[in-house]
Amino acid sequence: xxxxxxQLNPPQREAVTATEGPVLVLAGAGSGKTRVxxxxxxxxxxxxxxxxxxxxxxxxxNKAANEMADRVEALVGAAANDxxxxxxxxxxxxxxxxDIERLGYGRNFNIIDADDQKSLVKECVRExxxxxxxxxxxxxxxxxxxxxxxxxTPEEYCREFATEYRxxxxxxxxxxxxxxxxxxxxxxxxxxxxLTVRLFRECPxxxxxxxxxxxxxxxxxxxxxxxxxNELIILLAGEHRxxxxxxxxxxxxxxxxxxxxxxxxxxxxxxPNAKVVRLEQNYRSTQNILDAANxxxxxxxxxxxxxxxxxxxxxxxxxxxxxxxxxxxxDYIVKQIRSLAADGxxxxxxxxxxxxxxxxxxxxxxxMRAALPYRVLSGLRFYDRKEIRDMIAYxxxxxxxxxxxxxxxxxxxxxxxxxxxxxxxxxSMAAREGVSLYRAISGHLxxxxxxxxxxxxxxxxLRSLVGTVPIDELVQRVYEDSGYEKSLEKDExxxxxxxxxxxLISGASHYTETVDEPNFDDYMDNLVLVSDxxxxxxxxxxxxxxxxxxxxxxxxxxxxxxxxxxxxxxxxKAIFDPEEIQEERRICYVAITRARQRLYLTGSHSxxxxxxxxxxxxxxxxxxxxxxxYELTDAREEMHARAEQLRETMGAMMQKxxxxxxxxxxxxxxxxxxxxxxxxxKAGDTVSHPKFGEGVIISAQPVGNDVHYKINxxxxxxxxxxxxxxxxxxxx
DNA sequence: CTCAGCTAGATTTTT
DNA sequence: TCTAGCTGAG
Numbered sequence: 001x002x003x004x005x006x007q008l009n010p011p012q013r014e015a016v017t018a019t020e021g022p023v024l025v026l027a028g029a030g031s032g033k034t035r036v037x038x039x040x041x042x043x044x045x046x047x048x049x050x051x052x053x054x055x056x057x058x059x060x061x062n063k064a065a066n067e068m069a070d071r072v073e074a075l076v077g078a079a080a081n082d083x084x085x086x087x088x089x090x091x092x093x094x095x096x097x098x099d100i101e102r103l104g105y106g107r108n109f110n111i112i113d114a115d116d117q118k119s120l121v122k123e124c125v126r127e128x129x130x131x132x133x134x135x136x137x138x139x140x141x142x143x144x145x146x147x148x149x150x151x152x153t154p155e156e157y158c159r160e161f162a163t164e165y166r167x168x169x170x171x172x173x174x175x176x177x178x179x180x181x182x183x184x185x186x187x188x189x190x191x192x193x194x195l196t197v198r199l200f201r202e203c204p205x206x207x208x209x210x211x212x213x214x215x216x217x218x219x220x221x222x223x224x225x226x227x228x229x230n231e232l233i234i235l236l237a238g239e240h241r242x243x244x245x246x247x248x249x250x251x252x253x254x255x256x257x258x259x260x261x262x263x264x265x266x267x268x269x270x271x272p273n274a275k276v277v278r279l280e281q282n283y284r285s286t287q288n289i290l291d292a293a294n295x296x297x298x299x300x301x302x303x304x305x306x307x308x309x310x311x312x313x314x315x316x317x318x319x320x321x322x323x324x325x326x327x328x329x330x331d332y333i334v335k336q337i338r339s340l341a342a343d344g345x346x347x348x349x350x351x352x353x354x355x356x357x358x359x360x361x362x363x364x365x366x367x368m369r370a371a372l373p374y375r376v377l378s379g380l381r382f383y384d385r386k387e388i389r390d391m392i393a394y395x396x397x398x399x400x401x402x403x404x405x406x407x408x409x410x411x412x413x414x415x416x417x418x419x420x421x422x423x424x425x426x427x428s429m430a431a432r433e434g435v436s437l438y439r440a441i442s443g444h445l446x447x448x449x450x451x452x453x454x455x456x457x458x459x460x461x462l463r464s465l466v467g468t469v470p471i472d473e474l475v476q477r478v479y480e481d482s483g484y485e486k487s488l489e490k491d492e493x494x495x496x497x498x499x500x501x502x503x504l505i506s507g508a509s510h511y512t513e514t515v516d517e518p519n520f521d522d523y524m525d526n527l528v529l530v531s532d533x534x535x536x537x538x539x540x541x542x543x544x545x546x547x548x549x550x551x552x553x554x555x556x557x558x559x560x561x562x563x564x565x566x567x568x569x570x571x572x573k574a575i576f577d578p579e580e581i582q583e584e585r586r587i588c589y590v591a592i593t594r595a596r597q598r599l600y601l602t603g604s605h606s607x608x609x610x611x612x613x614x615x616x617x618x619x620x621x622x623x624x625x626x627x628x629x630y631e632l633t634d635a636r637e638e639m640h641a642r643a644e645q646l647r648e649t650m651g652a653m654m655q656k657x658x659x660x661x662x663x664x665x666x667x668x669x670x671x672x673x674x675x676x677x678x679x680x681x682k683a684g685d686t687v688s689h690p691k692f693g694e695g696v697i698i699s700a701q702p703v704g705n706d707v708h709y710k711i712n713x714x715x716x717x718x719x720x721x722x723x724x725x726x727x728x729x730x731x732x
Numbered sequence: 733c734t735c736a737g738c739t740a741g742a743t744t745t746t747t
Numbered sequence: 748t749c750t751a752g753c754t755g756a757g
Contacts, residue, residue: 059746060746060747061746061747062746062747063746064746087746087747088746088747089746089747090747111747113747114745114747133740189747190747192747193747221746224746253744254744254745254746255744256743256744256745257744257745257746257747355743355744356742356743356744357743357744358742358743358749361749412733415733415734417733418733419733419734420733421733528747529747530747547743547744547745548744549743549744549745549746550744550745550746552746553746571743571744572743573743573744574743583744587744608748609742609748610741610742610748610749611748611749612748
């Protein structure tokens with residue numbers, strides 16, 4: 001054990017050995033946070049003889065939880081198995097599975113995911129006869145989610161916002177949404193936390209049980225907790241106060257998901273006399289990179305305050321490049337990577353970070369053309385794929401026939417010729433009798449034949465298999481018997497989809513083989529809560545591209561941060577709000593501190609956004625970095641030198657777009673094919689359209705370089721058409 | 733019921 | 748400009 005302590009620097013050692021009482025560890029980027037957490041647990045077990053089952057370690061991601069569990073096990077061996085090392089959500093599931101009946105839910109509740117939430121909200125909006133334009137599911141869902149993060153029940157929410165029209169309507173949606181969830185015994189991600197808090201508040205004996213059980217609590221990434229999660233921790237640790245939270249207020253970048261930075265800033269209010277430990281020595285980056293990060297983040301207010309430093313070298317200067325346009329920017333990145341490769345870097349050592357996914361496209365194209373190996377991280381997650389979600393919907397319906405959301409999803413997938421009309425009929429039947437859709441069907445079997453009857457038999461048959469066949473076989477049977485397998489034959493993406501389902505099935509057999517007591521309910525929890533950990537495989541030698549958010553917690557020898565322009569990063573959406581700018585600045589801090597040796601910041605004087613070319617100034621964050629830390633290259637000054645290459649790039653792009661021309665001459669026709677449409681028509685003109693026949697223009701509204709026509713066609717009625725695209729001919 | 737064609741919208745997303 | 752999701756014609 002002394003060995004272990006000797007491997008730590010003084011503040012790290014302090015954080016590890018302060019096992020009693022509240023501790024706040026402010027862990028700067030790259031300061032050995034994970035090491036502190038794992039050593040602390042090892043220290044508690046070995047030196048303090050604390051029983052492993054008295055320890056609760058909470059993380060946000062499964063990846064972090066698994067990593068922590070593995071590392072602790074490596075230090076102390078099997079004792080690690082008796083601890084709870086879990087994500088907030090999976091810890092809550094486990095607690096709720098035991099006692100949720102106290103809140104009137106059934107113990108076999110299903111956990112619905114974002115996609116189901118979306119359709120449920122839509123359904124609610126429609127049922128309440130509200131406009132889907134005014135209450136788009138996206139923002140309503142965010143609103144509901146924030147409400148739950150803030151521990152507002154529907155009733156409290158409605159009361160709170162009764163006087164404000166929009167929010168009071170959202171309150172109605174929230175109420176209906178919650179009722180629907182409850183009726184089908186479903187909970188969403190946010191419910192997992194909120195219901196656990198409710199359970200603790202309403203059932204003191206339950207809270208007492210867990211307070212006794214978890215005498216020592218650790219929370220990782222504390223800056224990312226939302227109010228509900230914070231309350232959960234306060235409830236659990238409030239009595240014994242053996243709570244250690246680790247985080248970095250400067251790395252709080254998930255406000256939009258409900259994370260509340262004040263949880264970490266005000267930790268000492270919740271736990272007076274907390275010991276505060278700062279980990280500021282950095283073991284990752286060069287001093288230049290740290291200086292840049294420090295100088296940016298110091299512009300934020302209300303920080304706990306930290307100053308990163310290293311024993312290591314000053315390192316290379318940061319390279320700043322201002323391109324002429326976004327193609328040129330991508331081109332620069334490719335060229336630099338080539339020369340880095342020549343310097344001995346592996347592609348896998350290099351990461352390209354961007355603020356928004358949309359920025360990746362230009363760069364990807366450029367990499368593709370240059371034949372540089374790359375991967376984009378965090379595209380579609382495995383369990384977000386349509387075919388996987390369809391399979392899961394079947395499984396969920398089998399598990400819980402009252403799960404209307406899942407039923408709607410797959411009753412006609414693959415097609416059983418069950419359309420809106422039939423579904424509406426079932427729906428009103430169910431509403432009339434106050435039962436779920438599936439029960440409505442089973443109660444009126446005589447009324448249904450064909451598709452619906454077929455579907456019912458299918459589900460009943462599959463249901464009878466639960467518990468009698470292994471889970472992987474069950475999944476296989478769903479896949480075959482539902483006709484899904486067959487339907488993929490006609491699907492152009494069928495091959496890939498079949499492979500994904502194959503992976504789901506092998507995942508299921510892996511589960512059956514590795515888990516002590518495999519059971520269907522538990523398998524389903526894992527399916528929803530455990531996304532495919534991380535498809536980031538460090539062994540493949542390819543440049544990684546990802547959002548700055550996704551890069552949190554990772555590190556790379558070389559980092560490119562692209563789109564370093566005001567309006568791109570910081571995002572336009574943040575530019576007028578000082579709070580948002582502070583959040584962007586934290587994102588910037590996170591991004592910069594990913595780099596170990598070399599950092600590139602690239603921007604562009606102009607870029608294509610939404611089809612229009614706009615002009616950009618350098619990111620304001622660049623002004624916050626002292627000039628002596630970087631070398632600036634401005635393409636504008638080298639314009640002439642580069643003009644030739646640029647032309648080639650553009651030429652190659654044009655060629656790629658119009659595959660027809662084999663070789664020909666690469667001309668400089670950057671002009672796109674002229675839109676054939678007619679934009680010179682006026683109100684009153686008579687026109688002819690291939691489909692709608694003749695009509696008279698009622699109005700012509702210019703929209704950009706296009707014109708928006710409202711036309712009254714004879715016998716057809718009013719149509720809205722765009723001049724550039726509609727095939728309109730003027731008739732005199 | 734299905735599919736083509738149009739429209740509106742277009743940060744970030746650990747669970 | 749690109750694309751996901753909705754609408755309306757077959």
